Amino acid sequence: MRISLLAFVAVLTGCGAAATPQPLSPPVEQSANVAIAPAGGAVTFPNVGGFSGTFVYSANNAVAGTAASITTIDGSAASLIPGQLPPGKMLAAFEFELNQSVTFVDWYRLLTTITIPSSITPGGHTFSEYGYDLKNAVAEGSNPGIINGWTISFAPGTGPVTLLANHTYLLVLTMQ
Numbered sequence: 273m274r275i276s277l278l279a280f281v282a283v284l285t286g287c288g289a290a291a292t293p294q295p296l297s298p299p300v301e302q303s304a305n306v307a308i309a310p311a312g313g314a315v316t317f318p319n320v321g322g323f324s325g326t327f328v329y330s331a332n333n334a335v336a337g338t339a340a341s342i343t344t345i346d347g348s349a350a351s352l353i354p355g356q357l358p359p360g361k362m363l364a365a366f367e368f369e370l371n372q373s374v375t376f377v378d379w380y381r382l383l384t385t386i387t388i389p390s391s392i393t394p395g396g397h398t399f400s401e402y403g404y405d406l407k408n409a410v411a412e413g414s415n416p417g418i419i420n421g422w423t424i425s426f427a428p429g430t431g432p433v434t435l436l437a438n439h440t441y442l443l444v445l446t447m448q
Contacts, residue, residue: 307338308339310331310335317343324344335372363388373437378432379432380429397419399447400448406440407438
């Protein structure tokens with residue numbers, strides 16, 4: 273489990289001379305391993321704190337045994353983000369890592385939809401996902417979402433798109 277930079281700073285700085293420093297709770301996360309089918313399909317990320325996501329993917333060149341490690345992180349992933357933080361409040365993050373490089377014929381977004389907990393009032397807010405390749409420590413871009421109830425949908429992009437083996441791709445959901 274990761275401890276965020278903010279929690280680490282809180283432990284170091286404390287709340288004053290008389291107060292005992294209290295660490296912030298680290299983000300809660302849950303992971304799973306899933307197979308990637310050459311014909312296409314959908315991968316559902318674990319539900320953590322009411323956050324979950326779905327990656328709908330197209331036909332691709334995955335070889336037998338191609339799998340992805342997927343993780344949902346409830347809370348800020350600020351300590352994982354290379355470079356400048358995205359605007360808005362970071363609600364959750366999702367990691368995706370393949371054991372083999374895969375080229376997808378069409379690109380429906382990573383993630384295609386994200387579900388948020390009912391404790392978040394979506395009215396009056398905008399939601400976006402920001403993508404990062406953590407191995408190369410670069411931002412991959414952002415995508416605005418369309419909210420319907422507690423599900424956020426992201427418009428498809430253009431394909432083909434190749435995701436590289438052993439690269440952790442981080443997607444951060446923000447609310448503004």
